[in-house]
Amino acid sequence: MKRTLNLITVAVLLAAPAAAQMKTLNGAGATFPYPIYSKWFDEYHKVKPDLQINYQSIGSGGGIRQITERTVDFGATDGPMSNQQQFKVDGKILHIPTVLGAVVPAYNLKGVENLKLSGSVLADIFLGKITRWTDPAIAKLNEGAALPDAPITVVHRSDGSGTTYCWVDYLSKVSSEWKKNVGVATAVNWPVGLGGKGNEGVTGLVKQTPNALGYVELIYAKQNDIAYASVQNKAGKFVKASIESVTAAAAGAVMPKDYRVSITDAAGETAYPISTFTWLLIYEKNSSDKGPVLKDFLRWMLKDGQAMTGALGYASLPGSVNAMVAKTIEAIK
């Protein structure tokens, strides 16, 4: 009996300091990088067992709101914060790019395997100006393909999303009419089409509806085996989204100091035009117990973390960007 008690006392004494040192970081934001983030936080927990990082994938808008109100230690977003949003922040928030992703035009056409589309055609389809698959503009890009003489069922996201942001950001770069009439945001006033909730909702509608055209994240299209079109890039080449073509788009971008850059419609022969960075949002000045921990994690993310991206379908940061970010994070306190 006494021995058991002693053992318990020893156990408690041993456990107490460990429990006291256990630290947590809380983050919230984008859903698009959630798979890689949860992998990173999991792996980092193995490296630093006394640190637990919690991440809620509530969406980019929620992430921006929560970091602005400082209810979380870091935020995450797929679309950079606007000047107006930054103006509301008490302090300085850094955009730290982490990985890259792409959005692809997913389609459901029987017997058409390598659909080719251009930016202006995509914009006209989503504006409701091109309504049939046999439209001369589509036929010209796909000579010899058995395009059905049927209306195009357009599918878009019904929920606000970073995926939508990337998609409409591209459309507004290639179509002045889109820019003027619809614009860029995580949710827009769609001229035509059905709304599906989440990548899975859009995928479901595209897969089930013959002659449908929608847009989903590259990773999602790959995992679910949906056909997606190649898109004509700025150099005039038709490029299918892949880790390589996304990295090529990032490599061509001129990186501003605050990393708030859009790489849609990027230059470069092999660049996939509907690509995007995704960012972590971190205050430059943090409380003394959080800042160094965040910095340590970011250092690890740039070295070991970047090696894990490929397996999950994300493109890692190009070397030049990685080196630039490595300098930036040293400013975090």
Place this chain on the structure above:
Amino acid sequence: MSAERTGDRLFRAATAGFAGIILLAAAALAWQLARESAATWKTFGPAFLWTSTWDPVNEVFGALPFLYGTAISSFLALLIAVPLGVGAAVFLTELAPQRLADSLMFAVELLAAVPSVILGLMGIFILVPAMRALGSPYGVGMLTAGLILSFMILPYITTITREVLLTVPRPLKEAMYALGATRWEVVRGVSLPFARSGIVGAVFLSLGRALGETMAVTMVIGNTPKMSASLFDPGYSMAAVIANELAEAASDAHLSALVAIGLTLMAVTVVVNGAARLMLDHLGARG
């Protein structure tokens, strides 16, 4: 003063407090919704309720397509579920053998316990392709949403109607039979009129549920803020737009407009329930 009377008083005060909490919660909810949506009401005024542009980019908001979608899908659901539910309840109480009635009731109650997201999945995988086969261009749309909602409220209507029908006094029915009335005449002449107020209550309770249903509707309504005359066309509902856009509503104006929709939805529900109460009182006074 005896101890017992003090106890009574305490008991009375405590229970009154509990009842008060309910009122307080409802009032706090309305107040909070009104406060958070104040910016929208200030910008658009009551016209928010009858304009139909929903443009988060240019921050122009109007709730009409959502009001329309909620009203039409709920009305469709009632149109389908009320005759079915009342008919099923009549069969279960008046015609079915006891054993069959018991097992059927069990199935009905089971249906009531199915989570709405499961019904939504069933909608996507079974109902939507079926609708497309029937000639709907997309499969998703207003009618599909109405059908899913009718599944959802059918058990309520059936269960409540059955409970009310069971309270119809036996002597009344037996008297009718003694006069040579058929089953149909007894159901029509005695049971249904007697149960009328209960059935109306069941209908309004179901309507309340249909108006507020979110998940299953979002999955099959098509999420397009347009008003269309065809029931095959996609639409949108108030609850669905809140569920869809709240998480990513980055601008304050967008957030405020969504909360304004929430307040409107709450007001609609209060009006519906108030109407139900009035109607029940009216029927009660007559019957």
